[in-house]
Amino acid sequence: MLYFDHNATTPLCDKAREAWVEACERFVGNPSSPHRMGARAEKALGDAREQLASALGCGALDIVWTSGATESNNLVFHHAAKAVQGEVWISAIEHPCVMEAARVHFGARRKLLPVTTGGGLDTDFFRAALAKGKPGLVAVMAANNETGVLQPWQDVRELCAEHGVPFFCDAAQWVGKLPATGLGECDFVSGCAHKFGGPKGVGFLKCPTKGPVRAQLVGGPQEEGRRAGTENVAGVLSMMAALAEREELAKSGLEKREAMREEFIGALPEVQVLGAGEARLWNTVSALLPGDCRARWVVKLDKAGFAVSTGSACASGKEAPSHVLKAMGVADEETDRVVRFSSGWETTTEDWRELARGVKQVSSEMAVD
Numbered sequence: 389m390l391y392f393d394h395n396a397t398t399p400l401c402d403k404a405r406e407a408w409v410e411a412c413e414r415f416v417g418n419p420s421s422p423h424r425m426g427a428r429a430e431k432a433l434g435d436a437r438e439q440l441a442s443a444l445g446c447g448a449l450d451i452v453w454t455s456g457a458t459e460s461n462n463l464v465f466h467h468a469a470k471a472v473q474g475e476v477w478i479s480a481i482e483h484p485c486v487m488e489a490a491r492v493h494f495g496a497r498r499k500l501l502p503v504t505t506g507g508g509l510d511t512d513f514f515r516a517a518l519a520k521g522k523p524g525l526v527a528v529m530a531a532n533n534e535t536g537v538l539q540p541w542q543d544v545r546e547l548c549a550e551h552g553v554p555f556f557c558d559a560a561q562w563v564g565k566l567p568a569t570g571l572g573e574c575d576f577v578s579g580c581a582h583k584f585g586g587p588k589g590v591g592f593l594k595c596p597t598k599g600p601v602r603a604q605l606v607g608g609p610q611e612e613g614r615r616a617g618t619e620n621v622a623g624v625l626s627m628m629a630a631l632a633e634r635e636e637l638a639k640s641g642l643e644k645r646e647a648m649r650e651e652f653i654g655a656l657p658e659v660q661v662l663g664a665g666e667a668r669l670w671n672t673v674s675a676l677l678p679g680d681c682r683a684r685w686v687v688k689l690d691k692a693g694f695a696v697s698t699g700s701a702c703a704s705g706k707e708a709p710s711h712v713l714k715a716m717g718v719a720d721e722e723t724d725r726v727v728r729f730s731s732g733w734e735t736t737t738e739d740w741r742e743l744a745r746g747v748k749q750v751s752s753e754m755a756v757d
Contacts, residue, residue, distance in 0.1 A: 390739050393697045394583075394671060395533050395561060395730035400626075401585035407629035408587060411622035419619050420610060429621050436628045443635060444594055446572030452593045452601070452611045453619050457560040458485040459604075460578035460593035463615070464527075464556050466604040469493035472524030472554065477501055477517070479509050479528045479539065480715035486527060486558055487711065499523070505717045507537035507663040514544065518551050525554050530562035530571070534712045534728060536672025537663040538562075545574050554596070564634040565669055566642075581627035584634045585733070590623030637733055645670040648731070648740045655744040658751075662716065662726065671731040676722055677747075679754050685727050688750045694743055697728045 391399070400408075415432050417425030433453070441448040454460045462485065468476060478490050480500040490498045501517070502510045509528055528544045531537070541557045548555035556576035563571070564584020571577045572594055580591035595601045595614065607616035649670060653661055660676040677685055682698045689696050709723040718726070729743065 389693050389695055391695045392729045392731055393695050394732040396697055397582045398585050398732055400587060401630050403633045404586045404626040404630040408622050408626035411625040415621045432621060433619055436624050439628050443568045444572030445569055446594055447597055450594050450597055452595055452614045453624055454591045454593055454615060455589055456591040457578045457580040460591055461485050461558055462489045463593055463604045464576050465489040465493040467602040468525045470602050474524040475499050476525045477523040481532050481712040482529055483533055483558055503715050506666040507535045507716050508666050509539050511540055511543055518547060522551055523553055527556040530557050530559040531669050533561050535663040535674040536669035538667045564631055567638050584630055586627035586630035587623050590620050590627050642670055648737050652740040652744050656747060673729045675727055677725050677727055678751055682724055682727050689746060692746045692750060694746050
């Protein structure tokens with residue numbers, strides 16, 4: 389089985405597995421305990437905090453360890469609901485956990501920012517909206533999980549800074565695929581390990597340097613009072629081992645990865661790629677395929693030996709069309725023909741070629757059915 393669903397989750401890489409096993413053996417103490425074993429675990433967490441801060445470009449004490457991006461994103465809106473005045477503006481293509489957290493905490497005070505037909509934030513609309521009013525928080529993701537389209541988060545951050553508006557960037561699909569440098573300049577940044585070869589159940593939130601963050605999980609004083617609960621030391625160290633490897637890979641070889649993706653697209657001239665004219669993640673192809681049902685495509689490709697997705701794994705149980713595709717102006721009848729292919733660092737050129745052959749074969753079978 390060839391795995392092309394890395395945007396949903398990734399296999400645990402060797403470096404992460406080794407770090408996990410070593411941490412479980414070396415750091416058995418609770419980081420909050422006063423004895424030497426506790427202090428050893430606390431130091432390991434501190435070193436990891438420094439490592440992540442260096443990658444993002446922020447202070448070590450800005451980092452909060454969490455159980456993943458969903459918790460991190462919910463923490464941002466839990467905090468913002470009590471800390472900011474006015475509306476929260478979020479892009480119309482945010483991950484479901486951001487969309488729902490904004491709805492729960494802000495209700496009618498939530499405003500959706502439109503995107504272009506290519507899938508990128510409409511920066512002209514955003515700039516004009518800022519000239520007319522000042523929101524309490526702006527949230528724009530770094531890269532879209534369904535289409536892979538890179539969002540102009542750097543430009544949005546600068547505009548927010550000029551207007552004194554806090555900016556939150558969900559970077560779950562960016563970190564570990566592209567260099568993380570510069571993300572630390574955002575007020576809030578979230579990420580999670582299992583998107584880049586680390587373990588499930590661990591992530592981070594970069595918070596503003598100044599001012600308290602209102603904890604969602606309360607109890608002990610862990611994480612400077614911003615997130616209660618015993619820290620997942622082994623998970624954090626495993627995550628950072630994976631990130632170190634991925635950051636090194638991201639320094640070079642991206643052109644080769646993009647060439648693999650483009651060769652796959654070129655082998656399927658009848659397929660329409662969503663966001664084709666935009667800068668996209670090197671690993672993602674969101675394709676409008678022939679036929680009338682993406683679920684049939686997924687099942688048939690699965691039987692042929694390929695694991696692919698219909699879009700966001702966190703929304704796959706919903707019958708409604710993808711909110712991302714609707715925001716891009718894709719017709720409802722066409723959204724049911726969209727399949728996402730997402731590769732990983734371990735994916736080879738031959739894997740992509742095998743997938744292209746598989747898509748052609750399934751297309752032929754479906755034409756006969």
